[in-house]
Amino acid sequence: MLHTVNKSPYSNTALESCLRFIQQDDVILLLEDGVYAAANGTRISHLIEKALDTHSVYAIQADVKARGLQDLITGVKLADYQDFVKLLETHRSNAWL
């Protein structure tokens, strides 16, 4: 399963809920305001750090760049839209809107 999160982790519980329901071998993709969760050294960066122990975490590069995020949590992979399509082709998806 590919879990997509597009909401800021500071104003919405989408990421926390995603992490509560995620299963083994599932993948997380952060996009739009969801990419703020990938920033290093924040109040909530432990959430993604912990998720990385057991899951792959991607962030959409265009959204990361658009928001000027340069210091990302180590292990978060940047994905372009082609990568996003490939992930959708190989996984069922669950959008945490």
Added chain:
Amino acid sequence: MSESPKKVMITVRKAPHGSIYVQEAIEVMFIVASFGMELSVAFIDDGVLALKSGQDTGELGIKGFMASLGALTDFEVTKVYADQQSLDDRNLSEDDLVFIGEDEETEEPVKAKITSSENIAKMMAEQDSIMSL
């Protein structure tokens, strides 16, 4: 050639009256069920607030959807789940929830089935498709 019906889950994660999401989710439930798909519905996070009894939207000047919610089973929407953790977080228990119709066989009124996040997560893993509303 017969294929087994597609397993579809609708997740409801928004509070009921501040936006049209829950109303739309109920409409989609009826559509999916009418197409003979194997539908399950999970109320999670603020979505559980839609199941609270005693909601009266009269003074808002809108009809609301409580009548639809009270007749889900009439439209073959029978696999309805509420996330225990989300209820606990909001100090809600089974007593606080509306009936969603009657049991097909016993005709007893039924509510959403309260279950753990873990169980809902397992159900999610079994779906062909998950629609988030």
